[in-house]
Amino acid sequence: MAARNAALKVDWAKITTSLGLRGQTAASLQAFKKRNDDARRKLQQLSELPTTVDFAAYRSTLKNQAIVNEIEKRFTSFKPATYDVNRQLKAIEAFEVEAIKNAEATKTKVDLELKDLEKTLTNIETARPFDELTVDEVAAAEPSIDEKTSKLVSKGRWSVPGYKERFGDLSVL
Amino acid sequence: MPQLVPFYFVNEITFTFVIITLMVYILSKYILPRFVRLFLSRTFISKLSDISKK
Numbered sequence: 001m002a003a004r005n006a007a008l009k010v011d012w013a014k015i016t017t018s019l020g021l022r023g024q025t026a027a028s029l030q031a032f033k034k035r036n037d038d039a040r041r042k043l044q045q046l047s048e049l050p051t052t053v054d055f056a057a058y059r060s061t062l063k064n065q066a067i068v069n070e071i072e073k074r075f076t077s078f079k080p081a082t083y084d085v086n087r088q089l090k091a092i093e094a095f096e097v098e099a100i101k102n103a104e105a106t107k108t109k110v111d112l113e114l115k116d117l118e119k120t121l122t123n124i125e126t127a128r129p130f131d132e133l134t135v136d137e138v139a140a141a142e143p144s145i146d147e148k149t150s151k152l153v154s155k156g157r158w159s160v161p162g163y164k165e166r167f168g169d170l171s172v173l
Numbered sequence: 174m175p176q177l178v179p180f181y182f183v184n185e186i187t188f189t190f191v192i193i194t195l196m197v198y199i200l201s202k203y204i205l206p207r208f209v210r211l212f213l214s215r216t217f218i219s220k221l222s223d224i225s226k227k
Contacts, residue, residue, distance in 0.1 A: 130218050138214040145217060149210045158205045160212040166219060 020110050025102040032095070 012033045016026055055072045062068055139145045152160070175181050 130222050133218070135211050135214045138218060139210065142214075142217055145210065145213045148213050149206060152209050152213075153201075153206045156201075158209060160209060160216060163212045163216055166216065 019103055019107070021103065021106060023106075025099060025106055028095075028099060028102075 012029070015021070016029060021029060053072075053075060055068060055075075058068050058071075059065060152158070176185065
């Protein structure tokens with residue numbers, strides 16, 4: 001009963017949004033929620049069905065009393081079958097462990113992404129206009145500049161390809 | 174003019190070679206690489222600003 005009450009208190013939409021679940025975890029949770037809803041709906045439908053049978057009415061209307069007696073005997077001797085749900089419980093526990101593991105993995109991933117995004121945001125906010133940057137700052141931000149420089153210098157080439165086309169040339173020769 | 178007096182020719186040629194060698198070394202080692210680096214960063218920045226304008 002306590003488990004049922006706890007299950008009723010679960011806010012599924014909040015779980016997905018507050019934990020920021022995505023991908024396999026979210027899909028598994030959605031499937032689990034669907035199973036839960038289906039089971040609850042089925043239970044509701046079944047509990048609404050009548051469980052008593054008016055055998056006296058059948059006896060008065062049917063001529064064949066033997067059949068009614070037989071059915072009544074079977075009905076009173078009927079016991080609902082009990083199932084061992086331990087296996088399912090174990091499966092649910094395993095699923096829970098897996099889900100928690102997945103959620104934690106997702107959380108660490110999201111945290112890392114958030115940190116990266118915050119870093120990018122501060123970078124954008126504190127960025128200066130291009131004309132205020134020094135060559136050293138640009139080279140520090142883009143290491144390929146130094147690599148290209150050393151490559152060109154080692155080849156003995158002092159002109160940068162594409163520079164003249166973009167910025168023109170003041171050379172008279 | 175002492176430059177045209179043959180007595181000084183050896184001295185002049187020697188110093189010309191020394192100065193030229195020194196200039197080539199200093200230019201290729203220190204000055205020109207700085208210009209290449211500057212040109213490369215200028216090209217990189219202008220590409221970036223083109224992208225940000227779009």
